[in-house]
Amino acid sequence: MRNDPLEEIGWRSPASPSSPANDHDGKVVPFRERISCTVDEACLVTGLGRTKLYELIGSGQLVTTTIGRRRLVIVRSLLELVD
Secondary structure (H helix, E strand, O other): OOOOHHHHOOOOOOOOOOOOOEOOOOOEOOHHHOOEEEHHHHHHHHOOOHHHHHHHHHOOOOOEEEEOOEEEEEHHHHHHHHO
16 A cells, blocks of 8 residues: 655644644644645655656746755645646
């Protein structure tokens, strides 16, 4: 049986208190409420490959930001793409 992709990147359901995606008070931050995620996390939650994700970024369908050498996908644009 295959694991939930969110568990593979360290998140469990929003009700799970042991999720590492926590704010400063120790509360769980559901994926949909996050501001950004890595390209690898975006691949896991969408089931798309890195090449396709970068094509979507290049065509302007996904919004990203770069901080230093790290590219972050804006979760809101990712959700709009798949909704």
